[in-house]
Amino acid sequence: MRAIVTTKYGPPDVLELTDVEKPIPLDNQVLVKIHASSLNFGNLVLLRGEPFLARFAFGLFKPKYTIPGGDVSGVVEAVGKAVTQFQPGDEVFGDLSGCGWGGFAEYVAVPESALAIKPTNLSFEEAAAVPMAGVTALQSLRDKGKIQSGQKVLINGASGGVGTFAVQIAKSFGAEVTGVCSTRNLDILKSLGADYCLDYTKEKFSQTKTSYDLILGVNGHQPISDYKRALSPNGTFVHVGGSGAQMFQAMVQGPFVSMTGKQKLGTFLQRANQKDLLFLKELLEAGKVKPVIDRSYKLSELPEAFRYFEEGHAQGKVVITV
Incomplete structure (x- = not known):
């Protein structure tokens, strides 16, 4: 072959x-x-x-x-x-x-x-x-992020492979979803059901007045302090991917912040899982995710x-x- x-x-x-x-x-x-x-x-x-x-x-x-x-x-x-x-x-x-x-x-x-x-x-x-992107989005939101219906969820890097799945899966859990992307990707996020779209070339999520219950960092170069600032007092940040410096900060600073306050910051690594593939299959066949x-x-x-x-x-x- x-x-x-x-x-x-x-x-x-x-x-x-x-x-x-x-x-x-x-x-x-x-x-x-x-x-x-x-x-x-x-x-x-x-x-x-x-x-x-x-x-x-x-x-x-x-x-x-x-x-x-x-x-x-x-x-x-x-x-x-x-x-x-x-x-x-x-x-x-x-x-x-x-x-x-x-x-x-x-x-x-x-x-x-x-x-x-x-x-x-x-x-x-x-x-x-x-498989890999969909399960990564599912596990990071549900298992690591403990997503709940009605929560305000921010997804940074929402137009990429994991991000596009994360937007749709978060919506299927009943969350209010804000996606961060560049200007050319705004229409894609709207078509996927994002409630709000932030164009990072014009506006920084860390400088808005909105705070979020759950933030997924799928890519980017922002310092962890930016995510912490955008979290609600009891919010959770999950680092899925990004720059090496950002990953290092999440691994080193995240546990300290989580132990000393109510906010939770951590990193996430996807694990292949047949059960989660079947879960995604149901969402895909129901038209909730594409x-x-x-x-x-x-x-x-x-x-x-x-x-x-x-x-x-x-x-x-x-x-x-x-």
Whole structure:
């Protein structure tokens, strides 16, 4: 089969499209013929080996996982004898980040727990845009942020992959949602149901008179003090992604603030979870959440897709068709 392979850390140019052996599923595995995948921040970490601490999980001197790619959608081609949830012909989607990656290829063999039946109203490309970003948004809002109906929620970086899902999921929980984005993305946020949209080129969320019960920092370079200033007295800030300096502040200052006051500040790391995939499937099929796709690239164009993704201006997700 054809796959994208990387044997060293570096820029997108280290990615090579080549022929590799097609996997054979083990007893507890499902063989999936991949139709589409998508890019996430985790793919950048796996590509470049940065931040350096990530190498303790991904390989200290070279990538432990030679075929990157976490999100997938496709069709089950074969199943191991111990598999009970799927059968050949099933259309599935899933997150491979917890079981060896391998999504940038024509086939992958993975444990059945990494997959769920694809939402019936989504194309393969749309389904591939969901798993990592959608579960990240869900877990950060529900599990870490303890979102409640009627709360005022601010999402900084609302027009990106995680942000577009977060806006819609927060609305599905009954929250009043304010999205922060640039001028060109205002219409996208309005179409996703955001109650208010802040154009960061004209207005800073930390300088408005509104305070928020829950803030999701999906990207940006603001100091943690800006988020703290915008929180209500009992509010919660969840750092999902952003600059290295911002992450460091969240990890170091967050626990101190949380212990010494009523505000809660912390960081969040997504965990692949089949149960949450099924939760998202229900939201997607009910029309409460829809993926936003910026651009689509062929597997052979993956280096170009990475270069565009690294610019940080994607509206929603960048999808790879296989």
